[in-house]
Amino acid sequence: MFILKRQDVEITGVQHPKTGQQVPVLKYQGQTFRLISVFNANQAEEARTFWRDLTDNRGKACVLLEEPDRYSVWGKVRIEQLSDEGSGSGMAAAPSFTQASLLLLQAVYFDVEDLLGNRQASAFEKEIAQVFQQWNFPQATSADEIGNLLERDPLESSQVPPWQEHHLNTLLQELHRLGKEYFGNPTFVERAIDALQDLPETDREQFINWMNQSPLGKLWATA
Secondary structure, eight states: OEEEEGGGOEEEEEEOTTTOOEEEEEEETTEEEEEEEEEETTOHHHHHHHHHIIIIISOOOEEEEEETTEEEEEEEOOGGGGGGOSTTTSOBOOHHHHHHHHHHHHHHHHHHHHHHOHHHHHHHHHHHHHHHHHTTOTTOOSHHHHHHHHHSOTTTOSOOOOOBHHHHHHHHHHHHHHHHHHHSSTTHHHHHHGGGGGSOHHHHHHHHHHHHTSTHHHHTTOO
């Protein structure tokens, strides 16, 4: 639909009528768009491919926002649609997908701690906290909440954060970027993916299939 620059648009947050959480929205020429996925600065081609697939092959009304440090894809939405968000929106993440994403997060975090030491692990925790804050992740604000996300077994918890697919996309994109920064190469990916063996087989297969529908599959070598 459109490829836009930051100065072309207004990005604000609106309160979700059901959850009360702040939802990032982009406004352009009287139209409103909802965040779908975020890509790193060096993933220009992946971002454009994802955007073209949504617009050309799936008929979605989307914009691609180009910024110096990232690319992001946003889908057109009416504000009142947020109250109807659910099974038909394609935005709500299955709890098992959130659990799987947390397993990957913890695997990378523990890898940093075990191989690089406590100081690097503390720095990693701060950077992940910045990701949660910047992109308005529900239940990921306080130090206690972030500590729980990094330490508590997501498969034993009775509740997982009410994250949506754009949150998971953002987390996994940023997690891969941080992993490469800390280890200097993507060798951490194979070790992290092993953590998904803790999931029930059906949940694991569904999560990997979901990842493979986007550039995440290529990043995390799940294909």
